[in-house]
Amino acid sequence: MNRSLASRLLFVSLLGGLAFLLSGCEVFSSPQNTFAPAGEIADDQKRWFLYAMWPALAVFFFVQLGCVFIVLRFRKKKGDDRLPKQVHGNNVLEIGWSIAPALVLFAFVPLVVTGIVKLGNTPDDAIIVDVYGVQWQWNYGYPLEDGSSVEGPFGDPMYIPVDQNVGLRLHSDNVIHSFWVPKLAGKTDVMPGRTNHMWFVGNEIGTFHGQCAEFCGLGHAEMPIVVEVVPRETYDRYVACLPAFETPACEEEFLPEEPVAAAGE
Amino acid sequence: MAATYAPKRTTFAQAMKDMRSSAGTYNGVWSWIATVDHKRIGIMYGVSAFLFFLIGGVEALLIRIQLAAPNQEFLNPDQYNRLFTMHGTTMVFLVVMPMSNAFFNLLIPLMIGARDVAFPRMNAFSFWVFLAGGIFINLSFFLGGNILKGELGAAQGGWFGYAPLTLKQYSSDHGIDFWMLGLQILGIASLAGGFNFIVTILNMRAPGMTLFRMPVFVWMTLVTSFLIIFAMPVIAVALFELMFDRLFSANFFNAAAGGTPLLWQHMFWLFGHPEVYILILPAMGIVSEILPVFSKKPLFGYPFVVFSGVAIGFMSWGVWAHHMYTTGLGTVANSAFGIATIMIAVPTGIKIFNWMATMWGGRIELKTPFYFAVGFIAMFTIGGLTGVTHSIVPSDYQQQDTYYIVAHFHQVLFGGAIFALFGGIYYWFPKFTGKMLSEKLGQLNFWLLFIGFNLTFQPMMVAGLMGMPRRIQTYPDEYGWELWNGLATLGAFTIALGVLVFIINFIKSVRNGEPSGDDPWDARTLEWSLPSPVPPYNFKTIPQVHSLDSFWHSKYAEDAEGRAIPIPAGAAMVAERPHGGEPGVPDDDHGDDGHGIHLPSPSIMPFIAALGFPILGLGLVYCRDSGAVPDWMGGEPLYVWMRPLIAIGAAIITIGIYGWALEPATEEE
Known part of the structure; x- marks a missing residue:
């Protein structure tokens, strides 16, 4: 019974692993899917993750199949009363499996360091957007030509030009939040008392969703982030409309539409 | 003369009676309260940890019900935050740590050939302080809100308690106060236990038991105890700073007034990462005992397993900032801690290969403890490998604080620690009861836990990679997370079923399990x-x-x-010579009843001293609460009533410790 159960489990886990790899299908799609990047940084991060995931999967199958194989192969058979050879160890083998994983793992070091350096240094051509996290909303400030900045209203999406490096300055005057839009870039915490930096780029026009990723109290689950990656001109128009969307054109383009009344149907 | 000695066959009831008589003049419940016998203390540790496991499990189930489907309102955000905070706190401090401690207590003296631990009364003190702290923290469900207004409460800042969310201005009720003082109390218990086992292991080994003849479990206990005595003071300092911020308006963590929230994170994780190994090393020790016995082979590469455990102990101090990659520490710090995190995978890998090599070529007996041990290897490996993916720092910015992390550490702490602890219970149960746990129910228990575990935590990995953050009590339905969360909830209830089978098995077997004999597994230690x-x-x-x-x-x-x-x-x-006497040298004839053997006397002083801590804690929790008590009590501010508790608690502790110091260590003959 145990044997069949074990093999069935193995089958199920293999199937699960396979399903996981075929991540194109419906159940694997999400507006916050880290495996469906829409910008250079998120794309790098997905690739780096896979660099580690493939060897990890290899070790995973080696250990899991190894355990199942060993248990089935060496389990006590009926009538076999002889005790096994008392092997206490094997220095060559053990030094081998100390050094081999170390070598594999150290191969990641250059990747890790270059990746950290890349993500840690905002490119010079980036536009710098200020991000303000409060309990439980976001607000963004955009740079103006004259070096000052202008803030959008609370709850408005962040607008950024497509294919443009964007640097963020993250500010909080309350608790810790974390700015995260999975399809564009991994998160950086928004710490009170210090200004953190991150940068990313949106390479596809569209609306991208994220949410606060650091527990920040009662409204943590409902502190969404929306980033609109738009053509350069749209971005310019948006910033020009700030802070109050005073012209009708601004209102029409950037203010959320009133909910359509049911009576109009 | 003593050549015909045969081991005395005792029943469980007889053993309990023997233990009672060893408790001297105290009877009934008092014999347990006053006991200094490491085995009874171990049993009490185990039973209380298991009860807390049930509480933490119910909290987990409530969380899983809430998350089973999108947009549910089974729990409101406030309740949800309190539950996940208490779930984490309970499982770490009140379940895995004390359950490991139960095994230290039960086994260390037996494995090293000693009659008790080095400081038996301190051992009892450690247990009672632990129990007091555990009850104190859980009392916060009832007392953490404003009791005068009938509000319920508990800490809601997460088990990691990040400042400034835990400060008074963001968490104004008493949940956090109970949490920080409760952890402080538990820290005292852990420290007492840690010192005790270090001294016991270093000084009380039987003649001939050199360090490198100690069972691996003893080694891992030694390493864990060192980690405990160095890690607990760090969290104690952090908690004191939080206490001063909250109760006495100090300013360690409030950025608005010049404090540093990041300071909390550094201290918490400087404690918190060694803590992870405090939780897992005992489990590795248990597995290293079980595998050789059921494979009928010695542990493959004993020195490698021991040294990799010691190496993990040292390295655990250099990886704490991998919990903080996204806090903006800078490129140098992130690189250094990333590389350290990569390195710590090496000794862990060595252990896994050694365990596999131990089984290789053996004659494996498929018994329940062995199932759990292999389950440990399989599941812990997933935890380790997902850990390696975290060491790729720049891509970890995506996984940090998502369900991928939740999956990762449950693979380590449930698939790892809890599986090994269950295996340990099945393995050593006969030694302390003289009875076997049912093999049939045991395997059912294992498979339910194993399937439930995988169903719960593997889908979380997918949900995390698909962008689901941690600690959210609700999620929208178009985000593609509902299938994974539904599966996880199904898995959680399968786990619950497995635990139920365990409880049935345990009760049945204690009552009328098959007699086990002295050495049912043909073991080694x-x-x-x-x-x-x-x-x-x-x-x-x-x-x-x-x-x-x-x-x-x-x-x-x-x-x-x-x-x-x-x-x-x-x-x-x-x-x-069941106790390993030298061949040809007669046993000294003390007789079977132990009369000639010097044992420490029971004492209620450790219990009394422990009693003071929660009272002192209650006084501190409310010492600045100016809410008015009801008119029939005089209508004064609450602190007028509560502050005296500080003095009363301190007095009780002092009385307990003085009584302890002044009473004779053994009764006069």
Whole structure:
């Protein structure tokens, strides 16, 4: 019974692993899917993750199949009363499996360091957007030509030009939040008392969703982030409309539409 | 003269009676309260940890019900935050740590050939303080809100308690106060236990038991105890700073007034990462004991397993900032901690390969403890490998604080620690009860846990990679997370079913399990040379140890091929000298009832001293609460009533410790 159960489990886990790899299908799609990047940084991060995931999967199958194989192969058979050879160890083998994983793992070091350096240094051509996290909303400030900045209203999406490096300055005057839009870039915490930096780029026009990723109290689950990656001109128009969307054109383009009344149907 | 000695067959009830008589003048419940016997303390540790496991489990189930489907309102955000905070706190501090401590207590003296721990009363103190702290923290459900307004409460800042969310201005009720003072109390218990086991292991080993003849479990206990005594002070300092911020308006963490929230994170994780190894190393020790016994082979590469455990202990101090990659520490810090995190995978990998090599070529008996041990290897490996993916720092910015992390650490702490602890219970149950746990129910228990575990935590990995953050009590339905969360909830209830089977098995087997005999597994370490259940004095004669796995070598020799062959004469020797006396040298004739053996006297002083801590804690929690008590009590501010508790608690602790210091260590003859 145990044997069949074990093999069935193995089958199920293999199937699960396979399903996981075929991540194109419906159940694997999400507006916050880290495996469906829409910008250079998120794309790098997905690739780096896979660099580690493939060897990890290899070790995973080696250990899991190894355990199942060993248990089935060496389990006590009926009538076999002889005790096994008392092997206490094997220095060559053990030094081998100390050094081999170390070598594999150290191969990641250059990747890790270059990746950290890349993500840690905002490119010079980036536009710098200020991000303000409060309990439980976001607000963004955009740079103006004259070096000052202008803030959008609370709850408005962040607008950024497509294919443009964007640097963020993250500010909080309350608790810790974390700015995260999975399809564009991994998160950086928004710490009170210090200004953190991150940068990313949106390479596809569209609306991208994220949410606060650091527990920040009662409204943590409902502190969404929306980033609109738009053509350069749209971005310019948006910033020009700030802070109050005073012209009708601004209102029409950037203010959320009133909910359509049911009576109009 | 003593050549015809045969081990006395005792029943469980008889053993309990023996233990009671060892508790001297105290009877009934008092004999447990006053006990200083490491085995009874171990049992109490185990039972309380298991009860807390049930509480933490119910919290987990409530969380899973809430998350089973999108947009649910089974729990409101406030309740949800309190539940996940208490779930984490409970499982770490009130379940895995004390359950490991139960095994230290039950086994360390037996494995090293001692009659008790070095400081038996401090051992009792450690347990009672732990229990007091555990109850104190859980009291916050009832007392953490404003009791005068009838509000319920508990800490809601997460088990990691990140400032400034935990400060008074963001968490104004008393949940956090109970949490921080409760953890402080639990820290005292852990420290007492840690020192005790270090001294016990270093000083009380039987003659001949050199460090490198100690069972791996003893080694891992030693490493864990060192981690405990260095890690707990760090969290104690952090908690004191939080206490001063909250109660006395100090300013360690409030950025608005010049404090540093990041300071909390550094201290919490400087404690918190060694803590992870405090939780997992005992489990690795248990697995290292179980695998060789059921494979009928010695542990493959004993020195490598020991040294990799020690290496993990050292390295655990250099990786704490991998919990903080996204806090903006800078490129240098992130690189350094990333590389350190990569390195710590090496000793862990060594252990896994050694365990597999231990099974290789063995004659494996598929019994429940072995299932759990192999389950441990399989599941812990997933935890380790997902850990390696975290060391790729720049891509970890995506996984940080998502369900991928939740999956990762449950693979380590549930698939790892809890599986090993269950395996340990199945393995050592016969030693302390003289009865076997049912094998049938045991395997059912294992498979339910195993399937439930995988169903719960593997889907979380997918949900995390698909962008689901942690600690959210609700999620929208178009985000593609509902299938994974539904599966996880299904899995959680399968786990619950598995735990239920365990409870049934345990109760049935304690009542009328099959008699086990002294050495049901044909095991290797000293405790199995003793009668089951173990008599209060443990060893009639302190054994002489000649090698690693001394007890095994008294039963088996090796033939020319290296195969183990039973020693017929040796078997006789074991029967004659169950406690490992030198052949040819007579046992000193103390008789079976232990009268000639010097045992420490029971004492209620540790219990009394422990009693003071929660009272002192209650006083502190409310010491600045100016809410008015009801008119019939005088209408004064609450603190007028509560502040005296500080003095009363302190007085009780002082009385307990003085009484302890002044009472004779042993009763006068």
